[in-house]
Amino acid sequence: MTEKEEFYNELAYTIYNKYLSDLFVPQDGSFKLLSTIRYDPKLTEIPPITPQDITKENFFLFGEHYHRLVFSLTYFRRQITKNNELEFDISQDFLFEKLTEAIKLSNKIVFEPMKIRLLVSLDGEVVVELHDTGYRANLLDGILETQFSDDQIWDVYIDREVTFISPFTSFKTTNRKVYDDARRRTLPGKRPGKEEVLLINGSEHLMEGSITNIAIRRKKDEKWITPQLSSGCLCGVMRHFLLRKNYIEEETIPLSALEINCEVLLFNGIMGVVRGRIVS
Template sequence: MASSALVSSSTSPQPRCYTIFVFFLISTRTLERNMARKKSLMSAEEIQEMANVIIEKEIQPLFDTKEPFQIISAVRYDPIVNEEGITIEPTEECFFLIDRHCSRLNLSTSYFGWKVQVSKELLMEKLIESVKAAGESQSLKCRVYLDEQGNLNVATDVIPAKPFGLFEGLKPLDQYSSLLWDVVVSPEPIGISPFTSFKTTNRGHYNKIREATLKGGPEGRPQEVLLYNTAGQVTEGSVTNVAFYRKFPSYVGPEKGTLKWITPPLSTGPLCGVTRAELLAREDIVEDRLFLKDIKDGEDVLLMNGIQGVVRGKIRMVSKSA
């Protein structure tokens, strides 16, 4: 079901977007190399040389690509049933974090330089239309697709209800009733790009890692891959944002600070997830850097996205030869 969001679009990303991403990658690679050297830091000339290579080999191809992509958002719908057991007409309250989905769509279009903005009224209209066509008495995953011309499409899939609530993962583990996710650490780092920071149809990097990593595992449990960038910083899961229980802030050392659920900052490369944003606003999680070297086999991890809400998982380390 398509609809035009608003006005026309530009033909290339804004220069500001390009410049921000250049500094984004250079800072990560500088940290990576300085950590490897341990004693001597990179000189200004070395940083400039590295920047030129990054721009030529990694960044420019992303912005020169002629392959079209769409900005997407996955919105959860759950029916509301009245006291008589009748499903009421779909309303705003039926769509999980709808305001954050709308805001992220528009943040994404601004980043990529598209002259398109989606109103909440239009988004709700298309979502309700799609839900009614699919059957409003069941929980649904509503995939919103927006292209550079402003065409808005919604596709739906039936999904399981969440009887224990969408924030169940925040409960202590002994009060957690849903299945624990099997979270496998990726054997290789992922390259960060605008397509890890923003949710689009350009997901080949995620699909490739999932196919290579998720082989076997506990039967019947949902699976996820824990990702990290080339500087060894934990970023996210392949379909979720993540948080680990750690002392905060990390710079005060393990003897001080307060135990909190910590999620990687956006500067390390993860998706700007809607549930992540909600938990930060509620102060259920905080931002701080997390490093792969500190992740332990079997430890708890908090997973979050716009369809699952907040769930729990256990880390599983696998060897590269497995």
Template sequence: MFQLLSSTRYDQYLLSLDWNRDDDGPCPFLLLPYHHERLVDAAKQHNWVQVTASLSYPLLKLSCLKAVHDHSSDENPTAFRIRITVSQTGEVSVSTTPLSALISDPMAPSLFNPLSDMSYDGPIVSLQIDSELTTPSIFTTTKTTHRSLYDQARARAAIPTLSPTQDVLLINENNCVMETSIFNVAFHRSSSWITPETSTGCLPGVLRRWLLSDGRIREDTKHELTRNNIINGEWVLLFNGVQGCRLGRVIDSVPRR
């Protein structure tokens, strides 16, 4: 049986960023209110009534704080990947994985402009294009522990499971870009970053939601993002709820035969 899934970040640096707040003030978890709302929305889509009735934001935050407290010490890192799962009966489970602490705003790469910025000195993710098409379903539009289609896409591209520098772009049956195996994406078109509409079957990620609300990206209402107009070497903005924003470049754009 699958569970609902969401992954965020605990990092003391986040307390210094005005945009990362909840009702208690500055928050050490990256956009945790958005994660809560997405989990509740996913529960509604799966008709998990007990979850929608019981999963409150205070409960979720307390569970995350307890997990961090249980795994923190003077010798351990002060930043963690926070993996949240919720069962059909409403049981919340939180696990932690140590991360390197942030030293800058994780949203900063979204300000990169491929037309005017001559260089980028941060880590770059190499992006291949999946050799097969992905069928959208409730398991692409909600995040769950049922992730075999993403694992299969990475396997087809011969990408190691935990590689931080490689990923694969998923394409739906209408030849439209969806996302990568772990990131939402935006391509630079008409002087701005545009991201696939949710009608493509992509996940409505928490970073995607924040970037849209802040005007840093816009939705692809004209369906410009197709397999055939991806350019080899072009920049792609990548974003998820643990890493924030990163930049990638396409290394494979050979037209499908």
């Protein structure tokens, strides 16, 4: 091996161990696929009174969550187990039963909203966790052209360290190290629950937030635009909904487009759409 080959081999090894080893673990199936689902009694005309009254419509974007989960399972099983087939029941009815069963066993009050963490392993094991979440009168109010108070607008920061694109940014899993690291590096903690950090990929293009997808206004026509999936962003369920309803469009967004005091949309399947403002 020549001196130059040794140099580049050592460089590649250093880059992999410093930046990529936590992102690409081909043989490691210890992570779980994750969906955070909003249960909301107000999503149906007649709110549930008992767990038996709950319908799929009470789980916000249930269909989008289901289809993303099946696609993600298929992808990771092909990559890790080399098996394209799902050898277990993962139907919509099965997941609905798991969700309602968890609510029934928890003795939680069904006329209060909940944040549900649905964890699915690559062998089909399902775990459901229930958490309290805030009331939202209108899950789409962030996209309305109205006046927002400073208290309603989130503080949005830009992480200046590169985030490498990987399957763990494109798919939602329990492997959230890049997001946790970005939050730890960047968020000051001045407004807990109202702060978000934006991730930038190696091409200096906007990807997403640490817990949200994002859209900014396109200057030429004021249309809301969101990064393309090729940026490495999560294929979020709320993102998919807003694209399908033509509230937003996809576009490559360079870091230079993120200006201080620029208003943005932040969205996910729990809080819907809220407004944010880039502060740093």
